[in-house]
Amino acid sequence: MLRLTSVTACYGRITALHGVSLHVDEGEVVALIGANGAGKTTLLHAVSGLLQPRSGSVRFDGKLVTGLPVERLVRLGISHVPEGRMLFPDMTVHENLLLGAYRRPRAEKRALLDEQFERVYAIFPQLRGRAAQLAGTLSGGEQQMLAIGRALMSRPKLLLLDEPTMGLAPMVARDILKVVGALQKQGTTVLMVEQNARAALKVAQRGYVLETGRIVLEGTAHELARDPEVQRAYLGSGYKRLPDG
Amino acid sequence: MPIWNRRCETMDREGLEQLQLERLQATVNRAYRNVRFYHQRLEEAGVEPEDVVALGDIERLPFTTRHDLTAAYPYQMLSVPLRQIVRIHTPAGADESAVVGYTRNDLRTWSELVARVISAAGVTRHDVVQVTFGNGPLAGAFGMCQGAERVGASVVPVSAENVERQIKVLRDFRSTVLVCTAGHAIHLARAMRRLGLDPSETSLRLGLFGGEPFSEDTRRTVESELGISATDNYGLGEVLGPGVSGECEHKSGLHVNEDHFLVEVVDPGSLQPVPAGQQGELVITTLSREGMPLLRYRTGALTSIDPNRCSCGRTTVRMSKVAARSDDMLTVRGVNVFPHDIEGLLLEVEGVEPHYQVIIDRNDGLDEMIVMVEVSKAIFSDRLGGLVELEERIRERFQYVLGLTPHLKLVEPMGLDRSPRGQNRIIDRRRL
Numbered sequence: 001m002l003r004l005t006s007v008t009a010c011y012g013r014i015t016a017l018h019g020v021s022l023h024v025d026e027g028e029v030v031a032l033i034g035a036n037g038a039g040k041t042t043l044l045h046a047v048s049g050l051l052q053p054r055s056g057s058v059r060f061d062g063k064l065v066t067g068l069p070v071e072r073l074v075r076l077g078i079s080h081v082p083e084g085r086m087l088f089p090d091m092t093v094h095e096n097l098l099l100g101a102y103r104r105p106r107a108e109k110r111a112l113l114d115e116q117f118e119r120v121y122a123i124f125p126q127l128r129g130r131a132a133q134l135a136g137t138l139s140g141g142e143q144q145m146l147a148i149g150r151a152l153m154s155r156p157k158l159l160l161l162d163e164p165t166m167g168l169a170p171m172v173a174r175d176i177l178k179v180v181g182a183l184q185k186q187g188t189t190v191l192m193v194e195q196n197a198r199a200a201l202k203v204a205q206r207g208y209v210l211e212t213g214r215i216v217l218e219g220t221a222h223e224l225a226r227d228p229e230v231q232r233a234y235l236g237s238g239y240k241r242l243p244d245g
Numbered sequence: 246m247p248i249w250n251r252r253c254e255t256m257d258r259e260g261l262e263q264l265q266l267e268r269l270q271a272t273v274n275r276a277y278r279n280v281r282f283y284h285q286r287l288e289e290a291g292v293e294p295e296d297v298v299a300l301g302d303i304e305r306l307p308f309t310t311r312h313d314l315t316a317a318y319p320y321q322m323l324s325v326p327l328r329q330i331v332r333i334h335t336p337a338g339a340d341e342s343a344v345v346g347y348t349r350n351d352l353r354t355w356s357e358l359v360a361r362v363i364s365a366a367g368v369t370r371h372d373v374v375q376v377t378f379g380n381g382p383l384a385g386a387f388g389m390c391q392g393a394e395r396v397g398a399s400v401v402p403v404s405a406e407n408v409e410r411q412i413k414v415l416r417d418f419r420s421t422v423l424v425c426t427a428g429h430a431i432h433l434a435r436a437m438r439r440l441g442l443d444p445s446e447t448s449l450r451l452g453l454f455g456g457e458p459f460s461e462d463t464r465r466t467v468e469s470e471l472g473i474s475a476t477d478n479y480g481l482g483e484v485l486g487p488g489v490s491g492e493c494e495h496k497s498g499l500h501v502n503e504d505h506f507l508v509e510v511v512d513p514g515s516l517q518p519v520p521a522g523q524q525g526e527l528v529i530t531t532l533s534r535e536g537m538p539l540l541r542y543r544t545g546a547l548t549s550i551d552p553n554r555c556s557c558g559r560t561t562v563r564m565s566k567v568a569a570r571s572d573d574m575l576t577v578r579g580v581n582v583f584p585h586d587i588e589g590l591l592l593e594v595e596g597v598e599p600h601y602q603v604i605i606d607r608n609d610g611l612d613e614m615i616v617m618v619e620v621s622k623a624i625f626s627d628r629l630g631g632l633v634e635l636e637e638r639i640r641e642r643f644q645y646v647l648g649l650t651p652h653l654k655l656v657e658p659m660g661l662d663r664s665p666r667g668q669n670r671i672i673d674r675r676r677l
Contacts, residue, residue, distance in 0.1 A: 003263055006270070006298035019295035021267040023260075056298065208267075214274045214294065218267055219533075223350050227535070228329045 089136025359392020431610025
């Protein structure tokens with residue numbers, strides 16, 4: 001469904017991605033793990049159109065979409081839940097969700113929009129009770145749910161999740177990741193960036209390890225979770241330094 | 246025949262090539278970062294890892310040879326700390342040792358790939374698989390056993406030494422699959438005949454032969470003698486072991502596990518790629534090896550690649566049976582032997598003149614090595630005991646270095662032809 005081939009991307013003069021290739025098949029949840037500054041967020045930006053790749057190609061559903069503007073990509077079915085959620089705190093939950101549906105043409109039946117609201121509320125029952133509440137007054141977990149819910153309003157085929165559990169209590173984080181699994185069951189494909197590699201590899205089927213803008217490992221989530229290098233660097237397993245020599 | 250991993254073995258070419266590129270880039274990134282040898286080689290070649298933007302860019306990468314592995318002995322080629330290596334093999338033969346390290350994931354991948362190869366040959370969990378390879382440090386037997394276990398078959402590892410015991414196991418355990426070298430299978434059949442048994446009356450139905458090349462003639466002989474269907478499979482210890490490629494039921498080339506190995510065929514002289522279908526040296530780049538990634542490893546095996554789709558449903562390319570080599574390596578009873586290894590070990594034995602001749606022949610399907618060596622005047626005119634002792638020393642040396650025991654003939658000084666150096670020193674009488 002999504003194919004990146006040798007994508008290089010820069011912020012000004014700093015190259016953040018050095019020829020990265022990866023793919024996400026339809027129906028998969030793929031995790032992108034790596035340390036801070038490895039280029040994970042940059043990669044999502046290059047997919048969702050927030051950043052123009054300097055070279056390489058991005059294909060979505062077989063079509064070349066490299067460098068297309070965000071709104072075109074949203075229309076094609078790519079929806080991005082950015083790090084830090086980027087909600088409108090002074091608007092209600094309902095209004096925030098409605099903004100996620102902005103691409104829906106006016107002519108589209110009201111019923112369809114209602115159905116979409118219904119779908120999001122079914123996934124996040126907590127939001128239903130707070131539909132009229134201002135987004136800024138929600139808890140961290142609820143805000144994250146709202147951010148994902150807003151992205152779902154455009155009925156994406158591919159959901160890009162940037163650090164969905166950041167700053168959340170472990171219990172809440174677990175709930176959010178459960179939702180990712182549920183979304184997959186409903187047919188949404190997910191590319192997820194996650195600091196919490198252990199949790200991410202539990203939800204995902206496959207993963208990539210990004211290091212200083214380069215992919216150094218690729219494999220099934222199971223393989224990566226067992227990889228000693230991954231365990232040491234990203235899963236925080238006990239690591240005993242052996243004496244040199 | 247069942248396809249073990251339908252998703253990987255019948256992938257559309259576009260998806261496969263995407264995966265190959267992803268894995269190639271990750272492999273180059275890791276090799277560059279973790280293996281000093283590759284870091285230097287890539288810098289010398291003026292290639293940065295990010296220069297690999299398409300599969301065709303592999304041609305910009307440097308080759309790796311057996312000599313490079315030897316020079317890196319023991320651990321310099323490993324790309325992970327030794328504590329992550331859970332298995333170490335030393336590839337067959339040769340005085341010049343090389344070390345191949347496997348991580349836990351490498352072992353898992355290995356058994357997966359062998360499972361694919363043996364499934365293609367027809368092995369299922371209902372089979373009793375008798376694995377008969379020379380034991381010791383060779384990766385072949387280990388790999389085949391793990392793969393057969395992965396498939397769920399009942400695996401019986403049997404040492405290659407005692408033929409009668411093998412026959413007993415074959416009959417008592419009602420083995421249905423024989424895994425060994427083709428030569429050994431013929432040897433087994435003839436031995437059964439000598440014991441008054443009919444080799445075609447066993448429970449055997451499949452023979453999976455690897456470790457050494459065999460001809461179509463040999464295949465027909467084994468098939469009729471043992472009443473089995475025989476397939477070829479290929480692998481080499483430096484890269485992984487068995488599991489690189491294997492024949493399916495159509496026996497028209499060996500399907501390469503392309504999601505784990507990127508194969509090229511190059512002209513051994515110019516090292517330029519040859520067109521599909523044309524014979525050349527097989528060059529392998531590992532795509533998933535963690536412990537010891539290899540970039541463009543020159544296997545020395547001569548083969549050709551058939552990119553056309555096979556009717557078995559697999560979408561992977563097929564390599565032709567390896568018939569010859571681009572170097573002077575010989576495979577004797579599954580052990581890889583280079584002439585310079587033989588010369589090296591003979592010269593280390595005191596009392597031996599640097600004049601020798603080695604004849605390799607096949608007797609009852611089994612390889613035999615006959616070594617004729619000139620001995621020094623001093624020893625030759627000495628008492629008989631001296632000669633016997635010398636023979637023993639040479640035999641021990643062969644056993645120690647190559648794991649092979651030759652038939653020895655000590656020859657008086659000047660007893661052998663003085664052909665120009667290197668010529669006719671090694672005569673291979675087998676028709677492979």
